[in-house]
Amino acid sequence: MKGVFSTVAMFTAVILFCATAAAAQEKHTHMHDSSEQLGTVNFTVSCNPQAQKQFNRAVAWLHSFEYEEAEKAFTEIIDVDPRCGMAYWGIAMSNFHPLWAPPGPAELKKGESAIQKAKEVGAPTPREQAYIEAIGIFYKDYDKLDHRTRTFAYSDAMKQLCERNSSDSEAAVFYALTLIATGMMSQDKTYVREKEAAQILNRVLTREPQHPGVAHYLIHSYDYPALAELALPAARAYAKIAPSSAHAQHMPSHIFTRLGLWDEDIKSNLQAKSSAEAHAVRNHLRGPWDEQLHAMDYLVYAYLQRAQDKHAAGVLDELYNIQRVEPESFKVAYAFTAIPARYALERRQWKEAATLPAPSEHLKTFPWERFQWALAHIHFARAVGAARSGDTAAASVEVEKLKAIQQKLVEVKGDYDWARQVDIERMVASGWLAQAEGKHDEALALLRKAADLDDATEKHPVTPGAILPAREELGELLLELKQPQAALMEFETSFRTTPNRLNGIYGAARAARLAGDQKRAKSYYEKLLAQTSNTDSVRPEINEAKTFLTNASAAKPRNLYVDVRYDKNKDITTLSLRNRSLWRDPLGREWLAISLSFSYPKTTILKPKELILTFDVAAKDWEPFPVDTVSAVADGSRIDLGEVNERVQPISKDSPFLYERRNLKISFENFSQMALAKKLTLVVGDRKYEVSERDREVLRDFLELMQREGEKVD
Numbered sequence: 001m002k003g004v005f006s007t008v009a010m011f012t013a014v015i016l017f018c019a020t021a022a023a024a025q026e027k028h029t030h031m032h033d034s035s036e037q038l039g040t041v042n043f044t045v046s047c048n049p050q051a052q053k054q055f056n057r058a059v060a061w062l063h064s065f066e067y068e069e070a071e072k073a074f075t076e077i078i079d080v081d082p083r084c085g086m087a088y089w090g091i092a093m094s095n096f097h098p099l100w101a102p103p104g105p106a107e108l109k110k111g112e113s114a115i116q117k118a119k120e121v122g123a124p125t126p127r128e129q130a131y132i133e134a135i136g137i138f139y140k141d142y143d144k145l146d147h148r149t150r151t152f153a154y155s156d157a158m159k160q161l162c163e164r165n166s167s168d169s170e171a172a173v174f175y176a177l178t179l180i181a182t183g184m185m186s187q188d189k190t191y192v193r194e195k196e197a198a199q200i201l202n203r204v205l206t207r208e209p210q211h212p213g214v215a216h217y218l219i220h221s222y223d224y225p226a227l228a229e230l231a232l233p234a235a236r237a238y239a240k241i242a243p244s245s246a247h248a249q250h251m252p253s254h255i256f257t258r259l260g261l262w263d264e265d266i267k268s269n270l271q272a273k274s275s276a277e278a279h280a281v282r283n284h285l286r287g288p289w290d291e292q293l294h295a296m297d298y299l300v301y302a303y304l305q306r307a308q309d310k311h312a313a314g315v316l317d318e319l320y321n322i323q324r325v326e327p328e329s330f331k332v333a334y335a336f337t338a339i340p341a342r343y344a345l346e347r348r349q350w351k352e353a354a355t356l357p358a359p360s361e362h363l364k365t366f367p368w369e370r371f372q373w374a375l376a377h378i379h380f381a382r383a384v385g386a387a388r389s390g391d392t393a394a395a396s397v398e399v400e401k402l403k404a405i406q407q408k409l410v411e412v413k414g415d416y417d418w419a420r421q422v423d424i425e426r427m428v429a430s431g432w433l434a435q436a437e438g439k440h441d442e443a444l445a446l447l448r449k450a451a452d453l454d455d456a457t458e459k460h461p462v463t464p465g466a467i468l469p470a471r472e473e474l475g476e477l478l479l480e481l482k483q484p485q486a487a488l489m490e491f492e493t494s495f496r497t498t499p500n501r502l503n504g505i506y507g508a509a510r511a512a513r514l515a516g517d518q519k520r521a522k523s524y525y526e527k528l529l530a531q532t533s534n535t536d537s538v539r540p541e542i543n544e545a546k547t548f549l550t551n552a553s554a555a556k557p558r559n560l561y562v563d564v565r566y567d568k569n570k571d572i573t574t575l576s577l578r579n580r581s582l583w584r585d586p587l588g589r590e591w592l593a594i595s596l597s598f599s600y601p602k603t604t605i606l607k608p609k610e611l612i613l614t615f616d617v618a619a620k621d622w623e624p625f626p627v628d629t630v631s632a633v634a635d636g637s638r639i640d641l642g643e644v645n646e647r648v649q650p651i652s653k654d655s656p657f658l659y660e661r662r663n664l665k666i667s668f669e670n671f672s673q674m675a676l677a678k679k680l681t682l683v684v685g686d687r688k689y690e691v692s693e694r695d696r697e698v699l700r701d702f703l704e705l706m707q708r709e710g711e712k713v714d
Contacts, residue, residue: 038064039212039241043170046124047084051077058090059170063213064245068283068327070094086128088118092135098181099220099461101330101416102147112139127168130161148185155182169204173213176200180220187458197221198230212242219251223461225497228258239268246275246291253298257464260500262531265302269295280326287324293335294462300339301464304346305502309537316343320362333371334462336363341381341467346503347539353385354394372405373418376425377467379405383429384468387436395433402426416460424454424466428473440481447474451490455497469498475507484514502531506541513548522552632670634677641666675699 038060045055058073074090081087091114095107103111115136123129134157138150155178162168162175176197183193198221201214208214215238222231235252242248250272256265276292279285296315303312319339325332336359344353356378360368368375383398406426409419431446447470454470471494478487488511494504509524525545532542632639674680680691680699691699 040210051081297335307532307535333374337377350389387432487511
């Protein structure tokens with residue numbers, strides 16, 4: 001299902017598309033200005049020919065969520081054909097934004113009035129009457145029934161309309177949109193409604209490949225981590241189908257963001273921003289159009305994942321120079337608070353995040369009191385920034401503000417649950433505050449709870465993603481708690497929903513390195529450098545990756561760091577292997593750090609006869625087990641290595657790890673047998689350690705080095 005549209009559409013053949021029969025709808029060519037490209041819509045209505053052409057254009061705008069343009073176009077139809085009742089249907093539809101925020105009082109009143117006018121003017125066919133009745137159900141009793149109830153009722157009405165008009169592609173497409181809307185409200189992780197919508201849309205796709213609503217709504221149907229890859233064909237087609245729509249240029253980036261395709265994401269939103277700027281000029285707006293800020297938020301998010309911080313800073317500067325936006329929508333509120341928060345936190349600039357200005361300092365006339373959930377982004381960034389830079393007093397103040405906002409938010413049935421999002425931010429911020437205060441267990445509990453809640457919560461379509469993914473933050477905390485193996489698991493889990501995030505990759509690389517998994521560390525550091533190949537900034541994590549990979553490349557068997565020391569008093573030369581190999585048991589309970597050395601009189605020409613084998617075992621919350629002897633199994637043969645001397649000491653006062661060092665002497669012959677073995681296991685007490693091929697190469701090289709240095713002694 002990764003390929004082209006036809007591949008995705010094949011599995012839908014077994015699904016009924018509203019009814020079993022599907023005849024071709026009467027075609028009407030979509031007419032518009034030569035410079036306007038909105039896709040092809042064929043919505044047959046009983047209006048005069050000139051109105052019919054304009055009606056298709058208006059519906060095309062509607063399918064691309066260009067609601068203002070759509071309403072304007074539907075209104076113009078009334079001048080062309082005053083008896084076109086479906087024009088009033090279009091005005092009502094333009095004030096209902098099923099995947100955005102519920103209509104406000106003015107929009108509800110306008111929609112209800114349009115339906116009343118549509119019924120007064122009338123519609124000559126039962127099909128058109130059914131369209132008017134269906135949207136009328138949504139507006140009916142809006143002052144008594146909540147948004148969710150009315151949306152589900154509208155969906156049921158569209159289902160009936162679709163079933164009664166099986167050859168009507170528009171009925172199918174609009175019904176599919178209601179399934180997506182009600183699916184979002186249902187918070188159903190099996191995505192039953194969204195999948196049904198996609199099946200319907202794919203069926204229409206085979207007949208109308210240039211339909212803007214089909215491509216657009218397929219993207220929304222699959223706009224979830226588990227389904228996003230299925231939307232790639234639609235995402236890559238939609239912008240080409242409707243290049244005159246700013247939203248059509250932007251919408252593919254929802255999928256590009258879901259899949260971590262940052263270059264395509266950037267390109268999509270640059271085009272969307274340009275299109276939105278043209279819209280503002282064309283319509284003589286007094287400031288940028290809200291779609292421009294929506295694109296800017298996604299653009300900054302993608303720039304930061306590529307470490308193109310100067311590009312992101314340019315967008316932030318542009319944002320702060322904006323004094324007015326039209327309309328004053330939730331898209332503006334989200335972008336204006338998310339962009340500065342992302343810019344500081346993604347770059348790990350904690351002090352900068354702790355002092356973010358209030359958005360009202362820049363966008364002064366905006367009605368911020370209506371968007372408390374958006375203001376929470378600034379308080380969240382300040383809280384995390386203050387906590388991670390050690391200012392617990394400031395962090396505590398911001399956490400309290402998050403609590404206050406969360407408590408004030410009242411759930412609107414059918415609207416997005418912003419209170420839950422603020423609560424997730426509060427828990428993450430509180431976790432970092434607890435960590436800064438030395439309450440490590442409390443911090444871990446808060447971050448784990450936040451991660452689980454975040455995983456269970458779908459994002460709103462307005463956002464490319466959480467300001468900071470909670471699961472990723474849990475990984476960060478575990479690194480601070482010196483639990484790299486657990487941290488690595490959390491980072492890799494976060495990739496299931498937020499793939500290719502730069503901080504996630506960096507966290508996974510650090511965790512793997514600290515856990516001793518050099519192979520995975522190398523893989524993640526390589527991925528980090530590949531993703532930041534076009535960086536325009538200096539990032540410490542990039543320098544760290546380069547250093548690690550340089551050292552990893554240099555750490556060949558014949559390039560080991562070896563320390564040779566001569567003791568004049570004892571006339572003894574000691575040759576030591578300084579870099580240690582990390583060997584973990586199958587359960588990951590502890591790791592074994594090995595160092596080897598051998599000594600010989602300076603005047604001896606003989607090869608070394610014995611070595612000192614030093615190995616350290618460390619584990620969290622682990623009580624030392626008694627060990628008298630250590631053995632090895634080399635190619636199935638057991639080798640007793642002898643008795644050990646051991647001592648127990650903590651690594652440091654603040655470390656929860658125990659640290660044991662054991663020394664024993666082994667013969668050169670026994671070591672040679674171990675180094676040359678094709679399969680080697682160390683047995684320490686009741687623990688067994690499988691020695692990797694890479695570490696066996698280290699032992700073989702050390703064997704060669706001892707032999708070579710022994711021959712040099714004069």
